[in-house]
Amino acid sequence: MAKLELQNLNKTYSPKVIPVKDVSLTVDNGEFLTLLGPSGCGKSTTLRLIAGLEQPTRGKVFIGDRDVTNLPPGKRDISMVFQSYALYPHMTVYDNIASGLKLQHMSSNEIRERIRESSGALGLEELMGRKPGQLSGGQRQRVALARALVRRPEVFLLDEPLSNLDALLREQVRAELKQLFEAQNTPVVYVTHDQTEAMTLSTKVAVLNRGDVQQLDPPQRIYTHPANMFVAGFIGSPQMNLLHLKSDGKNAVLGDYRIPLPGGFTSPPDVTLGIRPEHVRLAQPGDAHSFQGRVFLVENLGMSNLLSVQLPGSENRTIRSLLPADRPWSQEDVTLALPPDAIHWFNTETGERLSNNTRPLVSNTANSTPLADSNPRL
Amino acid sequence: MTTVQQPVQPQPKAEARETHFSSKRVLLTIAVILVVLFSLAPILWQLLTSFKTNQAISAVPNVYFPRPDQLTWQHYVELFQRRPFLNYMFNSAFVAVTSTLLCLAIGTPAAYALARLRLKGERIILGLILIVTLFPYILLFLGLLEIVRAAGLANNYLALIIPYTAINIPLTVLVMRSFFLQLPRDLEDSAKVDGYNTWQMLTQILLPMTVPALVTTGILAFIFAWNEYIFALTFITRETMKTIPVAVAQLGGATLFEIPYGPIAAATVVGTLPLVLLVLFFQRRIVQGLTSGAVKG
Ligand SMILES: Nc1ncnc2c1ncn2[C@@H]1O[C@H](COP(=O)(O)OP(=O)(O)OP(=O)(O)O)[C@@H](O)[C@H]1O
Ligand SMILES: [Mg+2]
Numbered sequence: 001m002a003k004l005e006l007q008n009l010n011k012t013y014s015p016k017v018i019p020v021k022d023v024s025l026t027v028d029n030g031e032f033l034t035l036l037g038p039s040g041c042g043k044s045t046t047l048r049l050i051a052g053l054e055q056p057t058r059g060k061v062f063i064g065d066r067d068v069t070n071l072p073p074g075k076r077d078i079s080m081v082f083q084s085y086a087l088y089p090h091m092t093v094y095d096n097i098a099s100g101l102k103l104q105h106m107s108s109n110e111i112r113e114r115i116r117e118s119s120g121a122l123g124l125e126e127l128m129g130r131k132p133g134q135l136s137g138g139q140r141q142r143v144a145l146a147r148a149l150v151r152r153p154e155v156f157l158l159d160e161p162l163s164n165l166d167a168l169l170r171e172q173v174r175a176e177l178k179q180l181f182e183a184q185n186t187p188v189v190y191v192t193h194d195q196t197e198a199m200t201l202s203t204k205v206a207v208l209n210r211g212d213v214q215q216l217d218p219p220q221r222i223y224t225h226p227a228n229m230f231v232a233g234f235i236g237s238p239q240m241n242l243l244h245l246k247s248d249g250k251n252a253v254l255g256d257y258r259i260p261l262p263g264g265f266t267s268p269p270d271v272t273l274g275i276r277p278e279h280v281r282l283a284q285p286g287d288a289h290s291f292q293g294r295v296f297l298v299e300n301l302g303m304s305n306l307l308s309v310q311l312p313g314s315e316n317r318t319i320r321s322l323l324p325a326d327r328p329w330s331q332e333d334v335t336l337a338l339p340p341d342a343i344h345w346f347n348t349e350t351g352e353r354l355s356n357n358t359r360p361l362v363s364n365t366a367n368s369t370p371l372a373d374s375n376p377r378l
Numbered sequence: 379m380t381t382v383q384q385p386v387q388p389q390p391k392a393e394a395r396e397t398h399f400s401s402k403r404v405l406l407t408i409a410v411i412l413v414v415l416f417s418l419a420p421i422l423w424q425l426l427t428s429f430k431t432n433q434a435i436s437a438v439p440n441v442y443f444p445r446p447d448q449l450t451w452q453h454y455v456e457l458f459q460r461r462p463f464l465n466y467m468f469n470s471a472f473v474a475v476t477s478t479l480l481c482l483a484i485g486t487p488a489a490y491a492l493a494r495l496r497l498k499g500e501r502i503i504l505g506l507i508l509i510v511t512l513f514p515y516i517l518l519f520l521g522l523l524e525i526v527r528a529a530g531l532a533n534n535y536l537a538l539i540i541p542y543t544a545i546n547i548p549l550t551v552l553v554m555r556s557f558f559l560q561l562p563r564d565l566e567d568s569a570k571v572d573g574y575n576t577w578q579m580l581t582q583i584l585l586p587m588t589v590p591a592l593v594t595t596g597i598l599a600f601i602f603a604w605n606e607y608i609f610a611l612t613f614i615t616r617e618t619m620k621t622i623p624v625a626v627a628q629l630g631g632a633t634l635f636e637i638p639y640g641p642i643a644a645a646t647v648v649g650t651l652p653l654v655l656l657v658l659f660f661q662r663r664i665v666q667g668l669t670s671g672a673v674k675g
Contacts, residue, residue, distance in 0.1 A: 074573035085564075
């Protein structure tokens with residue numbers, strides 16, 4: 001078992017198509033790194049560079065102490081699960097799983113033993129004699145997983161392995177994946193554009209956009225401390241409210257209201273206020289910042305209601321608030337509070353995060369419990 | 379109609395629909411029979427002729443349903459006893475099989491390269507290949523004749539094998555390329571990650587999936603080589619090396635004015651039979667969807 005290290009990886013197809021610009025990462029034993037990002041941001045390309053299916057234009061890949069940059073995929077001791085599963089259609093399930101081991105000249109007894117071990121956990125014993133064409137999508141997915149696990153490689157690579165499953169099955173397999181890979185003390189690199197998968201599975205998330213790592217942090221921190229506006233808008237559902245505001249140096253101006261900026265930096269003229277809908281709550285007496293607004297859209301999400309509220313002022317600003325379903329509100333006009341410590345500040349021009357507030361995650365339940373410790377600065 | 383409960387189901391309308399349906403079926407059946415007859419009639423006529431006695435063949439009016447005494451094996455016996463027909467068949471088979479295998483062996487890797495590698499000028503290459511398939515091959519004849527003469531290949535199987543292979547390669551490349559293009563690339567990547575080297579990947583992963591396409595294009599190439607006439611007629615003059623089409627065309631009667639319909643028909647049947655058997659045999663191999671299950675569709 002060994003750690004995986006990427007050094008300044010770059011892949012340039014043509015001067016205009018650079019799916020991976022400059023990616024440096026390390027994934028330690030037992031770490032589960034998720035590459036998360038919108039479609040076309042270079043996730044798969046990064047994974048293929050690690051696998052050796054593409055040659056990097058610049059940069060190096062290390063597995064343990066080995067520089068594998070110039071090794072072919074088969075010599076890197078990795079296994080990979082493809083989005084399409086890529087099972088060999090003319091081989092039985094057993095042969096599919098055994099194929100990698102046979103190439104390592106393992107004795108057939110040992111192969112049988114290993115396959116029994118890994119397929120037992122996945123419930124594949126009954127299917128060993130079938131061809132992939134006779135399996136359901138979920139079963140194929142398990143075979144693909146078993147084929148990767150049975151090799152006991154130094155690094156696991158998975159490219160959107162769940163995206164072809166229906167929602168219910170996906171949730172179930174996600175939980176299984178988590179258990180399976182927690183048991184492996186091996187670096188895992190997992191590609192997805194589904195943030196729920198990223199949040200639930202990983203120990204570390206790399207948010208990619210246009211070939212660059214935007215943020216590399218544990219999932220929790222990605223959620224509580226988005227490093228820039230892209231990450232803030234990409235992570236979290238419903239999406240974070242992002243309001244572009246003018247700043248007078250000390251305060252951000254929202255209509256008639258002035259929202260004090262935290263200290264510790266010189267404020268640019270344009271700032272962006274970010275606050276997650278789940279942190280926007282109905283104002284209670286004594287709240288520092290509350291705004292009158294008019295509800296113009298209510299979306300019932302079952303567990304909660306998503307209110308779209310028009311803020312007063314000349315600009316047509318809207319803010320969305322996620323309220324627990326059992327929380328009533330006056331139908332038309334509401335007064336919303338923006339808890340100061342749930343606000344993220346960004347430089348509108350560069351998109352970078354301004355403040356450095358270190359505040360524990362506020363969950364939905366915070367809406368019903370009054371905030372005990374208001375930020376003293378405000 | 380029955381699963382959905384409808385309050386009022388007008389009965390006559392349903393009946394009308396059914397009769398409409400069945401009349402459609404009848405029309406369809408008739409159309410199918412007509413088409414089959416249209417395409418099979420010449421072959422059936424040849425088959426019939428090959429079994430009729432000479433008298434029955436020349437009888438007026440035509441004998442469509444011969445009596446037992448109008449039937450004979452004689453034409454077939456004559457083919458094999460009075461002429462070296464087995465020899466012709468061997469020549470045809472040898473030339474056709476060799477050129478087909480060569481064609482697949484050369485065309486398939488080329489097609490794979492064209493499908494998978496990002497070559498510069500790929501479009502130009504494909505365009506040229508397409509133009510070659512559109513070129514009437516008869517026009518090559520004179521040039522080839524010169525070459526065969528210069529190379530001293532006359533009365534050599536190579537004089538047929540080489541041109542047949544060359545003529546069939548463009549089609550093979552085009553068909554196989556489009557087949558490779560629709561094979562999921564992930565399969566090859568997966569094989570590479572599993573540790574297959576290129577040769578193992580080609581033979582153990584790709585080839586088994588390619589069999590249906592190989593068989594299909596192979597049969598097309600084989601049929602062309604089996605039936606080809608002009609080249610075979612001119613490049614081969616030695617009797618023992620002639621192929622079936624040439625031999626059939628040269629079947630002569632006792633006199634200049636007598637056309638031996640019976641033997642010609644018998645020869646045609648014998649010459650066609652291998653093709654029919656070949657297609658029937660490989661029909662099972664040309665199974666659609668062999669790749670299904672490789673990827674979630
Ligand atoms: N072989 C190639 N030649 C040229 N451009 C390519 C090649 N492969 C990928 N690209 C480009 O690189 C970019 C990133 O592709 P990549 O497959 O890594 O995206 P992704 O993040 O995996 O997206 P998705 O979530 O849709 O799978 C895309 O714009 C794509 O068009
Ligand atoms: Mg991808």
